[in-house]
Amino acid sequence: MQILRTLSDLRQWRAAVPAGRTVGFIPTMGALHAGHMELIERGRKENDLAVVSIFVNPLQFGPTEDFTLYPRPFESDRELCERAGVDAVFAPEAGEFYAKDHATYCEVEGFDRFLCGASRPGHFRGVCTVVLKLFNLVQPHRAYFGKKDIQQALILRKMVTDLSLNLEMILVDTVREASGLALSSRNVYLSEGEKDRAVALFRALSKARALYLDGEKNAEKLKGILKAEIETSDPTRIDYVEIVSQARLDPVLSLEEPFVMAVAVFYGKTRLIDNFLLP
Ligand code: PAF
Numbered sequence: 003m004q005i006l007r008t009l010s011d012l013r014q015w016r017a018a019v020p021a022g023r024t025v026g027f028i029p030t031m032g033a034l035h036a037g038h039m040e041l042i043e044r045g046r047k048e049n050d051l052a053v054v055s056i057f058v059n060p061l062q063f064g065p066t067e068d069f070t071l072y073p074r075p076f077e078s079d080r081e082l083c084e085r086a087g088v089d090a091v092f093a094p095e096a097g098e099f100y101a102k103d104h105a106t107y108c109e110v111e112g113f114d115r116f117l118c119g120a121s122r123p124g125h126f127r128g129v130c131t132v133v134l135k136l137f138n139l140v141q142p143h144r145a146y147f148g149k150k151d152i153q154q155a156l157i158l159r160k161m162v163t164d165l166s167l168n169l170e171m172i173l174v175d176t177v178r179e180a181s182g183l184a185l186s187s188r189n190v191y192l193s194e195g196e197k198d199r200a201v202a203l204f205r206a207l208s209k210a211r212a213l214y215l216d217g218e219k220n221a222e223k224l225k226g227i228l229k230a231e232i233e234t235s236d237p238t239r240i241d242y243v244e245i246v247s248q249a250r251l252d253p254v255l256s257l258e259e260p261f262v263m264a265v266a267v268f269y270g271k272t273r274l275i276d277n278f279l280l281p
């Protein structure tokens with residue numbers, strides 16, 4: 003497995019890939035967990051070569067967010083990639099990746115007005131900018147993203163379509179614990195009690211899905227069910243309970259088009275997100 007530290011290392015590695023061989027790309031910020039490993043596994047199986055990027059992208063952190071505190075366990079990430087059969091890891095320093103006078107950004111307009119975008123202004127602009135630059139450098143045939151961060155995945159898919167990027171976006175199902183709790187790097191911050199309570203997110207989504215499949219098409223009613231079920235778990239704060247269209251990521255009233263039920267809830271200081279895509 004090669005470790006690529008500079009843009010020119012990556013360009014050289016990419017130029018040496020023989021024509022006709024496919025490249026799968028898994029962008030990450032490191033601190034890899036089983037959810038990332040699922041993306042890596044798919045990327046490896048479905049392509050001749052798999053590249054993982056590990057880069058904590060300063061552009062997607064707000065001024066009050068934890069950019070400097072974000073975990074960077076590079077050695078264990080490297081080992082995990084090696085064991086998973088990854089061909090190359092691209093792990094640049096921020097100063098290497100962005101020039102001091104970097105001034106170009108990419109934005110999918112209107113898609114960050116709701117869900118996580120509402121409380122993180124500029125976050126998805128930072129995500130789109132870094133991913134577009136990474137796509138440009140890696141030139142992958144396929145790129146892998148988790149459905150757990152559904153707003154990110156759908157915004158990036160829209161960017162790929164709008165800019166006619168020549169790659170396939172693969173959205174991979176959320177990996178869950180046996181209880182239904184979605185895997186997240188943030189789960190380590192939960193106490194045992196909070197972890198038990200947080201299973202309410204999956205329970206609420208499952209309940210609302212069952213009602214929808216039984217014929218309920220009123221989004222407000224389903225949001226009520228979601229909220230009521232989450233409230234039984236004594237959450238510290240519900241950040242949002244939303245039902246939005248998959249095509250535009252804006253709230254829908256009637257469930258006639260593909261939609262996402264998405265929730266963000268605090269247990270203690272930890273903010274958890276989860277969602278179901280329907281139908
Ligand atoms: O999901 C993440 O880890 C990041 O947002 C991504 C896609 C690697 C961009 O920095």
